[in-house]
Amino acid sequence: MTTDDYLSSGTGPGRNHMRNIVRILRVLGHRVGPISAAFLLLMAGACGSDKSVGVTDPPPPGSTVVEMPGNAFSPFNTVIKVNGTVSFDFPGDEHDVTFVAKAGAPASIPVTKSKVVTRTFTTAGVFPYDCKVHPGMSGQITVTDQA
Numbered sequence: 001m002t003t004d005d006y007l008s009s010g011t012g013p014g015r016n017h018m019r020n021i022v023r024i025l026r027v028l029g030h031r032v033g034p035i036s037a038a039f040l041l042l043m044a045g046a047c048g049s050d051k052s053v054g055v056t057d058p059p060p061p062g063s064t065v066v067e068m069p070g071n072a073f074s075p076f077n078t079v080i081k082v083n084g085t086v087s088f089d090f091p092g093d094e095h096d097v098t099f100v101a102k103a104g105a106p107a108s109i110p111v112t113k114s115k116v117v118t119r120t121f122t123t124a125g126v127f128p129y130d131c132k133v134h135p136g137m138s139g140q141i142t143v144t145d146q147a
Helices: 004-010 012-025 035-045
Strands: 061-067 076-082 084-090 097-101 109-112 113-119 127-130 138-144
Touching: 061 076, 076 084, 109 113
Parallel strands: 061 084, 076 138
Antiparallel strands: 084 113, 097 109, 097 127, 127 138
């Protein structure tokens, strides 16, 4: 598949950005080959996201972040201490976090996008959760009472 074939197939904000970059490169007299196209795909993926790319500050002590790249929670298993917090970083796509109903589980998070929602865990145990929007998307928080 040539770069032109790829650009003419499908839609999406990332692909539109890539089309513009290819046009600019061609106007400037640059050849757009497979390696350039691969680089542009990588950059278009970053441009198509509503999240910035770069270095972020680490979470405060006693807390951690769960991200949602595509239809997965990352990390799948998050380990924290009692009274620790987990920040769920929701991307531009809609997801929810539904905890299995059990003692010590925090409130579930309804369908959300483009937002960070934090939950504090006050009880030791393993707390599985799912995204009901995307069947098969699951994770768990393991809370320990060890120092």
